[in-house]
Amino acid sequence: MKVSIICPHDGALLKAKESSFYFCPVCNQDYLVEDGVIRLLDNNDDFYEGHYENKTHFLPRSEKPWHTWPLWLINGGYLWVVRQFVPQGATVVELGCAGGVRYFGQRYHMIGCDLSLSSLKKTEFYEQRIQADAAVCIPLPDSSVDAVVSSYFWEHILPSVKLNILSECQRILKPGGKIVFLYDVETKNPLIQHYKSKNQALYNKLFIDGDGHFGYQTPLENLATFKEVGFQILVHQGMEKTWLQSPSAYIKLSKFDSVIKRFLAWGARLGQQPFFYPYTLLMRLIDTFICPWLPANWARIDLVVCEKTKGKI
Numbered sequence: 075m076k077v078s079i080i081c082p083h084d085g086a087l088l089k090a091k092e093s094s095f096y097f098c099p100v101c102n103q104d105y106l107v108e109d110g111v112i113r114l115l116d117n118n119d120d121f122y123e124g125h126y127e128n129k130t131h132f133l134p135r136s137e138k139p140w141h142t143w144p145l146w147l148i149n150g151g152y153l154w155v156v157r158q159f160v161p162q163g164a165t166v167v168e169l170g171c172a173g174g175v176r177y178f179g180q181r182y183h184m185i186g187c188d189l190s191l192s193s194l195k196k197t198e199f200y201e202q203r204i205q206a207d208a209a210v211c212i213p214l215p216d217s218s219v220d221a222v223v224s225s226y227f228w229e230h231i232l233p234s235v236k237l238n239i240l241s242e243c244q245r246i247l248k249p250g251g252k253i254v255f256l257y258d259v260e261t262k263n264p265l266i267q268h269y270k271s272k273n274q275a276l277y278n279k280l281f282i283d284g285d286g287h288f289g290y291q292t293p294l295e296n297l298a299t300f301k302e303v304g305f306q307i308l309v310h311q312g313m314e315k316t317w318l319q320s321p322s323a324y325i326k327l328s329k330f331d332s333v334i335k336r337f338l339a340w341g342a343r344l345g346q347q348p349f350f351y352p353y354t355l356l357m358r359l360i361d362t363f364i365c366p367w368l369p370a371n372w373a374r375i376d377l378v379v380c381e382k383t384k385g386k387i
């Protein structure tokens with residue numbers, strides 16, 4: 075069952091005008107539907123349009139453990155955790171969905187929300203797709219969804235805007251609803267910190283400006299933001315606390331002058347076959363069994379599960 079869409083300007087429920095339009099009965103604004111995407115933005119965002127169109131294709135043959143275990147490997151276990159905390163058939167909105175997650179489209183009533191029109195057009199396996207700025211408004215009615223999820227979206231949001239987004243999550247979530255966020259953080263990881271101290275400008279270019287990571291904050295700063303809005307934190311897992319990093323991090327670090335530049339360049343190739351799956355398994359084992367014993371601020375990536383308090387409306 076599809077969720078109603080609200081006007082981002084006044085919160086009124088939008089009405090279908092024709093197959094290709096919605097309109098707001100309060101402000102009389104028309105909103106175009108293009109290739110199944112409801113466009114609530116007047117213009118595309120120059121930075122994000124077409125920039126992030128990555129799609130997670132994996133679909134397990136069934137929900138049996140021997141078919142679903144690869145979910146534990148993919149994207150730092152993000153899919154596995156969403157599956158653990160969000161029951162099948164739930165209504166879920168994904169913020170910054172990019173090309174989407176096919177498994178989510180199969181398991182849930184999915185609503186994709188992104189700034190990029192081209193990305194949303196490729197997420198045809200989601201029930202509803204909305205081009206909207208979640209920093210202004212998540213255009214869904216109060217208490218209408220069971221979960222809000224995102225991967226590598228949160229670090230793009232300015233700290234001054236994060237409270238508004240979380241307040242919107244509180245508004246649209248049903249009591250007891252969950253948020254599951256996976257995101258990069260400002261890290262004190264010894265390897266990353268070494269290169270950051272050597273060349274702060276290059277670090278900013280590679281890790282912040284180039285990826286639009288203007289919302290980098292420490293793990294504790296992010297947790298404080300969730301708590302400030304009233305979420306109860308159920309899970310906080312810090313990942314990539316050691317010198318073993320994702321290939322994407324090694325690609326950036328290999329741009330620095332270093333005596334181990336060749337090692338870093340080799341690490342960047344771990345994202346290719348035949349290394350990808352064995353290395354991903356190694357990383358997941360380290361994240362699960364070693365990283366919990368290391369300082370929280372050494373994490374380069376955080377995964378957080380929060381719950382809306384059932385008394386909240």
